Amino acid sequence: MTHGVEFTHVVDRTLNALADALGADGAALMLIDDHDRPRAVGGSDADGRWLELAQEQAGAGPAFESLSRDTDIVIDDLRAARPSGFPGVAEKATGVRAVLSVPLHADDRVIGSLDFYDRVSHEWQPAKVRAGRRLAELMVMVLEALAHKSTFSGQS
Amino acid sequence: MTVPATGIVHQLERAVEVVDTLFGYSGAGLMFAGDHKELRYLVATDDAGRSLEGAQLRVGRGPCISTFESDAAVTTCDVRNDPRWPELADRLHPDVRAVAGVPVRLGGEPVGTLNVYQSAPYEWDESDIQALYAYANVIEQILTAAIAAEEKSALADQLQYALDYRVVIERAIGYLMGKHDLTAAQAFTGLRKQARDSRRKVADLAAEVLGEGAGELR
Known part of the structure; x- marks a missing residue:
């Protein structure tokens, strides 16, 4: 992996x-670490x-739901009661x-989750x-390049 | 001779494919500046896109070249009837009508252009341009990540290799079109699929196809 500061930037x-490409207010990233734990990696703000x-x-x-079920998860309002929302998360992520x-x-395996979000429900x-x-495919391309994986230096 | 790996080009091809399919553009392409700052096409999603970029290279003018030179977005709602580039119309695939290009930058300097086209006249609006800039920014991050992971010179070699070997690929496409009665798009898609299936570089396979063709003629 390349230097941490460069990675983060x-x-x-x-x-x-x-986020700009989708027209969302922001985007954030969760990646699975070496111990199979989802870890917060970064955000556009x-x-x-x-x-x-x-x-x-x-x-x-x-993001956890998306990782565990390997599918898209759409939440119209994070503050809504379960199962529609995640009020516990919303309490801390007040701007989302x-x-x-x-x-x-x-x-062919799940490596993380990309979250897009808006500030209104x-x-x-x-x-x-x-x-x-x-x-999300573009995000993976960047991560592959950063990780300098074999696919990146592979075939054209 | 050791041929530099062209992994970055493969990544950029995939990125342009995503741009192309996401919002229903008729096609997309990526041009990069070569050693002498001349703009050459690196990725095009189809035959029409290649004609757009090829025509500009032949006449030395056009919306994508203007994008690079001005380091700003350039659009035309119908390039075939645009008085800025009257010499382009005869050289373009008929499906190329509305064209938009934005600069791809690296470290603040333009290094290429991301171009999209529509097969009918179209008035590009601000949201189109903002989305294109966002994609160009993603492409910049792919390049930045690649530079962070590899020696910059090796990356430049990969890009230069791809620019140089486009000629070989174009000739192979022409050969396959004639031999199998294919369109350029079919020939290119087949060539690329065969290269991926056999885990080889498109340029290497193209050179082999041309070698076989020359053998048949002897």
């Missing part, structure tokens, strides 16, 4: 760009970083309302969910 700038930290501390949230969590895949349109899924 590239990840945060990528999250910013992906402070709200995003809080969203990931709150989930990591609670051991629950849309609507969340779309998309699993990240590399080498709303229903996520299917087209936006599909777009989020494709944008």
Whole structure:
């Protein structure tokens, strides 16, 4: 892995760009560590970083659901009662309302989750969910490049 | 001769494919500046996209070149009828009409352009341009990550290799079109699939195809 500071900067700038591309207020990243624990990695802004930290501390949230079920999780309002929302996470991530969590895949396994979020609650349109899924592929490309995986220096 | 790996190019191809499919553009492409700052195409999603970039390279002008030179977004709602580039129309695939390009930057300096086109005249709006800038920013992060992971010179070699070997790939596409009665898009897709299936570089396979073709003619 490359130097941590460089990693963090590239990840945060990528999250910013992906949020812009989707038209979301922000994006944040959770990755599974070497001990199979989901860990908060970064966010396009402070709200995003809080969203990931709150989930990591609670051991629950849309990113966890996305990771464990290996599917997109759409949350129209994080403050809603379970199972529609995650009020415990919302208490700490106060700036976040609507969340779309998309699993990240590399080498046919789930390596983490990409969260897009908005500061107002709303229903996520299917087209936006599909777009989020494709944008997750770009996040994986950046992570692969940072990790200098064999796929990155492989075949054209 | 050791051929540099072209992993970064593969990554960029995948990134452009995502851009192309996400919001329903007719096609997308990526041009990069070569050793002498001349803009050359690196990735194009289809035959029409290649004609857009190839035509500009031949006449030395066009929306993507203007994008690079001005380091700003350039759009045209119908490039075939745009008075800024009257010499382009005859050289373009008929499906290329509306074109938009934004600069791809590295460290604040333009190093290439991300281009998209639509097959019918289209008025690009601010949201289109903002989305394109966002994608160009993602591409910058892919390049930045690659530089962080590899020697910058090795990365430059990979990009230069890809730019140089486009000629070989183009010739192989032409050969396959004639031999199997394929469109350029079909020939390119087949070539790329075969290269991926056999875990080889497209350029190496293209060179082999041309070698076999020359053998048949002898």
